[in-house]
Amino acid sequence: MRGRIAAGALGALLVLSSLLVAPAAAASPIVARASFPEIDASDRGTDVVLLQLLLRSHAGRYRIVRGLEPTGTIDTPTRLALLLFQRTHGLRPDARMDARTWSALAPEIGRGDSGPAVEALQLAIHRKLGWDVPLDGSFGSATERVVRRFQKEVGLRPTGRVSTTTWRVLAWHYERPSFALPGLCDYSTINGREANWATSSVVAWLERAATIFHERTGMTIAVGDLSRRFGGPLPGHRAHDRGIEADLRPIRTDGRQCTVRGTFAGSSVYHRNATRRMIRALESASEERLTWVVFNDPALVAEGLTTPDASHADHLHLVWCDLSARDILYRCAR
Numbered sequence: 001m002r003g004r005i006a007a008g009a010l011g012a013l014l015v016l017s018s019l020l021v022a023p024a025a026a027a028s029p030i031v032a033r034a035s036f037p038e039i040d041a042s043d044r045g046t047d048v049v050l051l052q053l054l055l056r057s058h059a060g061r062y063r064i065v066r067g068l069e070p071t072g073t074i075d076t077p078t079r080l081a082l083l084l085f086q087r088t089h090g091l092r093p094d095a096r097m098d099a100r101t102w103s104a105l106a107p108e109i110g111r112g113d114s115g116p117a118v119e120a121l122q123l124a125i126h127r128k129l130g131w132d133v134p135l136d137g138s139f140g141s142a143t144e145r146v147v148r149r150f151q152k153e154v155g156l157r158p159t160g161r162v163s164t165t166t167w168r169v170l171a172w173h174y175e176r177p178s179f180a181l182p183g184l185c186d187y188s189t190i191n192g193r194e195a196n197w198a199t200s201s202v203v204a205w206l207e208r209a210a211t212i213f214h215e216r217t218g219m220t221i222a223v224g225d226l227s228r229r230f231g232g233p234l235p236g237h238r239a240h241d242r243g244i245e246a247d248l249r250p251i252r253t254d255g256r257q258c259t260v261r262g263t264f265a266g267s268s269v270y271h272r273n274a275t276r277r278m279i280r281a282l283e284s285a286s287e288e289r290l291t292w293v294v295f296n297d298p299a300l301v302a303e304g305l306t307t308p309d310a311s312h313a314d315h316l317h318l319v320w321c322d323l324s325a326r327d328i329l330y331r332c333a334r
């Protein structure tokens with residue numbers, strides 16, 4: 001009895017304290033969830049290009065490193081420039097991007113500004129949202145308009161200026177692979193094209209794997225569900241909620257994995273050797289960030305290439321690790 005009373009009192013206290021600390025204007029769920037993506041040497045793609053352009057926007061002042069180009073990979077000039085930036089800003093010099101380094105690196109910009117930081121903004125809008133915006137590095141009325149539109153969509157006050165919060169939501173925003181690439185195609189399940197979104201690095205690793213695989217075999221990687229635009233629960237899946245998972249179809253002997261469904265491991269149209277090569281291409285493109293490939297082909301399981309699961313006999317489920325994951329299932333091993 002005493003225990004129950006105490007629990008009741010504690011409950012009331014918790015309700016009261018949560019009312020007291022409730023912020024005056026609650027952030028939208030998207031803004032509340034968005035965090036700057038952590039980046040290390042294994043990352044690539046749009047977020048790395050953002051980092052490179054933002055480093056260049058400081059280069060004049062800090063005479064950073066010659067040869068720093070928006071390559072999309074953490075190459076030596078990028079690593080040196082990042083280390084130097086961290087040193088000169090009282091940040092831990094580890095050449096990794098975390099929230100503190102992002103916040104120090106991303107300047108507040110608005111109408112009339114120009115230079116690499118504006119280029120970074122325009123590129124992020126162009127690649128992640130797929131919206132029309134001039135890629136000229138100058139913040140004019142067209143850029144201001146799309147910034148307002150983005151701020152409205154995610155639940156920020158549409159000021160048209162890019163503050164740390166707007167940078168954060170934009171850097172966190174997922175991206176879609178380019179299905180126009182020769183080695184990549186899209187197939188849809190119940191979620192249609194809504195589930196074509198993933199982190200910039202996952203998109204870059206997938207695209208790179210598709211290019212490698214296509215060069216070697218002439219075949220195409222068929223991509224099904226990734227995640228929704230802002231993540232969260234995805235109908236028909238237990239996972240696929242955080243932009244780091246993908247479903248792929250096994251390769252068929254007739255090469256028609258983009259259009260034909262229901263190809264099971266072990267069936268006569270299943271192309272084991274090409275599927276194995278696809279997995280190897282994905283592994284080599286993903287810089288050791290590909291954690292799991294779940295697929296129920298006993299031969300590939302025996303080779304240590306895939307993890308068995310009864311519900312994954314006609315598609316592969318891929319999981320990449322996330323540097324900032326709290327959940328041990330998604331954490332990177334190093």
Ligand SMILES: [Zn+2]
Pocket residue numbers: 237240245246247316317318
């Ligand atoms: Zn899956």
